[in-house]
Amino acid sequence: KNQVEQSPQSLIILEGKNCTLQCNYTVSPFSNLRWYKQDTGRGPVSLTIMTFSENTKSNGRYTATLDADTKQSSLHITASQLSDSASYICVVSRPGNNDMRFGAGTRLTVKP
């Protein structure tokens, strides 16, 4: 079954700390993996997109990793800020134009 599982479901950290969010998937065949940030009441916004051949990609304080052999990805957030409070969604695509599989997201809360 083509699934995307994220952990933890929710996470609370203090401002300035680092954190890592996990994404495991069984989607096959694989086209790419994306991480999105979704602020409350808004649509998801792309952070990174990685293809099969990429194993790390950074976007400012966000660094995503991909291990296509074990079908695992992580999103590492460095020096967290209050504005990082959001849901982070892992999305795995299969080849084609209509096949993005979404994880349920990790709800991150950054406290002062």
Add this chain to the structure above:
Amino acid sequence: DAGITQSPRHKVTETGTPVTLRCHQTENHRYMYWYRQDPGHGLRLIHYSYGVKDTDKGEVSDGYSVSRSKTEDFLLTLESATSSQTSVYFCAIGQQGSNTEAFFGQGTRLTVV
């Protein structure tokens, strides 16, 4: 928000009434998508369009229909709204199986009472 506008942003309607949600884009993207987002679930594809008058069903299409009469507009219609269709609906543009960017609208919160 990459030139995507959803309307309305919020709507409350009664069971059994028809409802139409609109997605308007200014990016001239060929592909447009409608998703719903429910607590504890990832976004799920309802319908998508790959061009004017070209549409196809997604994972959760029952009870929904769509139309695309011009490139910039993609309409989602609930013919007879049910309480199970209470959700947040997102429109997206971009070729999602490719390695290019996909953009989402702000969402429409629909409540069916």
